[in-house]
Amino acid sequence: MTAPLHAPLHIPAILTVTLNPAIDHTVRLKELIPGTVHRALGSEWAAGGKGVNVAGCLADWRLDGEPSVVATGLLGEGNAPTFEAFFAAKGIADRFVRIPGHTRTNIKLLDEATGDTTDINPAGLMPQSIHLEQLRAVLEAEASAGSIVVLSGSLPPGLPHATYREIVRGLNREGARVILDAGGRAFRDALAAPADALPWAVKPNQYELEQWAGERFVDLGGMVRAAHRLCRQGIGLVVVSRGAEGALFVSERHVLLGRPPILQVASTVGAGDALVAGMVAALAEKAEPERVARMALSFAAAKLARRGPSLPDRAAVLSHFDTMTIERLTPPV
Numbered sequence: 001m002t003a004p005l006h007a008p009l010h011i012p013a014i015l016t017v018t019l020n021p022a023i024d025h026t027v028r029l030k031e032l033i034p035g036t037v038h039r040a041l042g043s044e045w046a047a048g049g050k051g052v053n054v055a056g057c058l059a060d061w062r063l064d065g066e067p068s069v070v071a072t073g074l075l076g077e078g079n080a081p082t083f084e085a086f087f088a089a090k091g092i093a094d095r096f097v098r099i100p101g102h103t104r105t106n107i108k109l110l111d112e113a114t115g116d117t118t119d120i121n122p123a124g125l126m127p128q129s130i131h132l133e134q135l136r137a138v139l140e141a142e143a144s145a146g147s148i149v150v151l152s153g154s155l156p157p158g159l160p161h162a163t164y165r166e167i168v169r170g171l172n173r174e175g176a177r178v179i180l181d182a183g184g185r186a187f188r189d190a191l192a193a194p195a196d197a198l199p200w201a202v203k204p205n206q207y208e209l210e211q212w213a214g215e216r217f218v219d220l221g222g223m224v225r226a227a228h229r230l231c232r233q234g235i236g237l238v239v240v241s242r243g244a245e246g247a248l249f250v251s252e253r254h255v256l257l258g259r260p261p262i263l264q265v266a267s268t269v270g271a272g273d274a275l276v277a278g279m280v281a282a283l284a285e286k287a288e289p290e291r292v293a294r295m296a297l298s299f300a301a302a303k304l305a306r307r308g309p310s311l312p313d314r315a316a317v318l319s320h321f322d323t324m325t326i327e328r329l330t331p332p333v
């Protein structure tokens with residue numbers, strides 16, 4: 001099942017929203033041993049935050065002539081040039097609302113022995129309500145019927161937990177399709193919203209879905225049932241990412257279990273964001289569920305081989321396409 005290299009002509013507008021972006025400071029270590037002194041092998045800074053990473057991957061996937069990915073959210077004006085340079089280099093349309101102060105710097109301790117990362121993410125800048133109003137105006141101007149809008153990451157301090165549901169309600173009114181990738185209270189609150197404020201799709205990782213369900217999944221059945229419960233509640237697509245185990249794709253009618261082969265890992269940071277970008281790329285071309293799963297897993301696999309929010313060229317991403325195992329499971333009754 002080989003994927004074509006060229007996307008169809010009519011690509012819907014794609015927006016990513018990052019309310020709490022970050023500069024990712026990756027510190028490379030030979031091996032992370034808590035409680036000891038480490039001599040860093042090297043250090044890198046990159047524009048980050050979940051929606052910024054999704055936009056970065058989608059911009060790399062995009063062909064000349066296709067509309068730019070629009071990235072918005074709230075950005076500290078003090079260190080905005082780091083992000084501006086990134087957006088300019090990738091041809092991403094920058095619609096971030098600037099707020100006073102510096103965007104947070106998140107520390108990523110990369111253990112080169114295992115490829116695992118330990119994250120230290122500070123709370124971030126506290127926006128004022130005027131900034132959210134400005135963001136709503138941006139979304140109203142940029143999103144329209146058929147747009148795909150990705151809302152990802154934590155909420156900055158001081159914002160009500162209901163912030164995502166209010167944004168989703170506005171976007172639903174415009175006729176956009178919203179994909180939400182957030183954890184904890186923000187995720188729980190967004191999923192407890194009335195039907196007109198529910199996202200169309202969600203991408204929790206296994207831990208985040210367990211937190212929502214209030215149970216540890218002892219087998220796949222528990223995870224499928226929890227995801228299916230969300231579908232019955234009105235979510236169109238639930239994608240549960242499971243690290244090296246791959247991901248589960250659940251809708252009312254389909255349950256697909258995707259597994260990657262054993263992969264070379266340079267960094268796991270942003271693998272979930274690449275997975276979301278792959279979903280978006282496939283959904284933008286109205287792909288059927290199995291192709292959505294393969295594209296999502298292929299983006300994540302391509303991203304794992306590198307650090308920072310970028311993908312290799314299309315051919316390299318698609319070289320993973322047929323290496324993914326997709327198993328069709330029976331949806332619960």
Ligand SMILES: Nc1ncnc2c1ncn2[C@@H]1O[C@H](COP(=O)(O)OP(=O)(O)OP(=O)(O)O)[C@@H](O)[C@H]1O
Pocket residue numbers: 204205206240241242243244245246247260261262263265268269270271272273274275297300301304
């Ligand atoms: N070690 C690995 N080997 C193979 N594939 C992996 C590995 N880690 C992650 N992946 C791929 O990346 C996808 C997303 O990873 P993960 O489940 O860690 O997301 P996440 O918790 O949302 O991560 P993040 O928030 O750091 O982006 C997985 O569904 C899988 O396809």
Ligand SMILES: O=P(O)(O)OC[C@@]1(O)O[C@H](CO)[C@@H](O)[C@@H]1O
Pocket residue numbers: 020022023024048049050053106119121152153154155269270271272273
């Ligand atoms: O603190 P949040 O918003 O939950 O996550 C932020 C973050 O860890 O997510 C991205 C990886 O997915 C990184 O670029 C960034 O530092």
